[in-house]
Amino acid sequence: MLIVQKYGGTSVANVERIQNVARRAVETKRQGNDVVVVVSAMSGETDKLIGLAKTISEMPDERELDMIMSSGERVSSALTALAVKELGEKSISFTGRQIGLITDAAHTSARIERITAERLKKAIAEGFIPIVAGFQGISPGEDVTTLGRGGSDTSAVAIAAAIGADRCEIYTDVDGVYTTDPNIVPEARKLDKISYDEMLEMASLGAKVLQTRSVEFAKNYNVPVLVLSSFNYNPGTLVTKEDAEMEKVVVAGIAYDKNQSRITVVNLPDKPGIAAEIFKGLADANINVDMIVQNVSSDGSTADISFTVPKTDVLKALKNTEDTAGKLGAMRIDRRDDIAKVSIIGVGMRSHSGVASKMFTTLASHGINIMMISTSEIKVSCVVDAKYTELAVRVLHEAFELDKPYAGATAGFEATD
Numbered sequence: 001m002l003i004v005q006k007y008g009g010t011s012v013a014n015v016e017r018i019q020n021v022a023r024r025a026v027e028t029k030r031q032g033n034d035v036v037v038v039v040s041a042m043s044g045e046t047d048k049l050i051g052l053a054k055t056i057s058e059m060p061d062e063r064e065l066d067m068i069m070s071s072g073e074r075v076s077s078a079l080t081a082l083a084v085k086e087l088g089e090k091s092i093s094f095t096g097r098q099i100g101l102i103t104d105a106a107h108t109s110a111r112i113e114r115i116t117a118e119r120l121k122k123a124i125a126e127g128f129i130p131i132v133a134g135f136q137g138i139s140p141g142e143d144v145t146t147l148g149r150g151g152s153d154t155s156a157v158a159i160a161a162a163i164g165a166d167r168c169e170i171y172t173d174v175d176g177v178y179t180t181d182p183n184i185v186p187e188a189r190k191l192d193k194i195s196y197d198e199m200l201e202m203a204s205l206g207a208k209v210l211q212t213r214s215v216e217f218a219k220n221y222n223v224p225v226l227v228l229s230s231f232n233y234n235p236g237t238l239v240t241k242e243d244a245e246m247e248k249v250v251v252a253g254i255a256y257d258k259n260q261s262r263i264t265v266v267n268l269p270d271k272p273g274i275a276a277e278i279f280k281g282l283a284d285a286n287i288n289v290d291m292i293v294q295n296v297s298s299d300g301s302t303a304d305i306s307f308t309v310p311k312t313d314v315l316k317a318l319k320n321t322e323d324t325a326g327k328l329g330a331m332r333i334d335r336r337d338d339i340a341k342v343s344i345i346g347v348g349m350r351s352h353s354g355v356a357s358k359m360f361t362t363l364a365s366h367g368i369n370i371m372m373i374s375t376s377e378i379k380v381s382c383v384v385d386a387k388y389t390e391l392a393v394r395v396l397h398e399a400f401e402l403d404k405p406y407a408g409a410t411a412g413f414e415a416t417d
């Protein structure tokens with residue numbers, strides 16, 4: 001088999017752990033497989049590098065920031081290659097550029113366009129265990145780019161797709177995907193499998209165990225992804241195609257996201273084109289807007305528009321909104337950073353009603369106020385005060401009985417089809 005193994009920051013946090021990764025890769029190879037390893041930077045390293053840049057510049061130039069950040073993965077990949085060689089196998093480290101991982105030019109959140117993988121395929125054929133520096137690529141203009149926080153997951157799945165690997169194994173510090181973050185809710189249960197669509201929602205709604213784009217790749221190219229721990233040999237969670245069994249579960253998991261800020265533009269004139277102006281400005285600046293709520297005054301003359309953006313973009317978004325809102329005659333702009341989005345996710349929601357109302361009732365009965373709501377076919381999200389995040393996740397986990405086997409089964413909900 002051809003297997004891509006990705007090891008996250010905690011799995012390569014120090015020399016002993018890097019040696020552990022090397023041992024696991026060598027074991028897999030000696031069992032008769034071809035192995036490609038993708039590594040993250042040693043844990044804390046990327047934050048340290050960003051901090052360093054910010055001591056010089058409050059909003060660092062993103063091209064330079066990518067050069068700086070990409071160095072973390074270079075170090076861990078070369079160290080891992082050394083460790084594999086010490087165990088007697090051939091190994092070679094590669095940067096994103098060296099494996100032909102071409103991205104667009106959106107620095108700090110670049111998208112992978114293609115991977116030529118020529119040197120990578122050659123190294124595999126020659127019996128090497130290649131160690132690829134995750135998180136990075138090269139733009140068409142030959143500048144180093146990075147793929148957004150957690151981007152090594154996406155490097156790994158995209159490489160697995162490009163070389164036709166049989167599966168992609170994501171090794172992290174928990175032994176699979178749980179019903180919710182096991183570091184917040186000790187009763188969280190490990191899932192044996194989860195559908196691509198549910199995992200996509202879980203990831204994009206804050207479960208950082210996989211980067212959202214990695215799940216998109218996995219779904220689009222049908223790559224089976226196995227999430228496992230590098231610290232034990234427990235069976236992990238398979239991210240795979242949806243099956244009939246998954247439909248029988250109303251809520252498969254709960255996610256939370258504290259990395260968003262809310263911006264409110266107060267007293268805008270309520271007329272056609274206003275929202276278009278505000279959000280065009282943000283889109284042109286490459287800012288990802290998530291939830292949007294508009295309230296119109298009772299006499300219909302003015303409107304307030306609230307929306308959420310990633311905290312990392314809030315300064316950029318504020319500046320951008322001030323420019324447009326000023327021109328449109330808004331009264332003022334408010335910003336709130338202490339918010340969190342809590343979401344319930346499950347494909348079973350498609351065919352059962354009463355799920356959202358149970359979420360709202362549960363939050364209300366614990367005195368948690370809901371500031372914004374959004375829904376899709378397979379999720380309901382509520383923005384709440386950040387100080388209630390853990391409480392909200394815990395009480396929802398209990399209310400939907402996710403700690404029990406057959407978590408979130410459809411009993412008590414009405415079938416709609």
Ligand code: ADP
Nearest residue numbers: 008009010172173177178180181183207208209
């Ligand atoms: P790595 O450094 O290996 O990439 P991450 O820190 O990015 O690891 O992701 C693993 C973390 O994801 C876990 O430690 C856990 O706190 C968090 N997490 C959030 N939601 C979930 C979930 N539903 N299942 C498992 N882990 C989760």
Ligand code: ASP
Nearest residue numbers: 040046135149150151152
């Ligand atoms: N090192 C990068 C980060 O911390 C990428 C990754 O670990 O996946 O975000």
Ligand code: MG
Nearest residue numbers: 008150208209
């Ligand atoms: Mg990660």
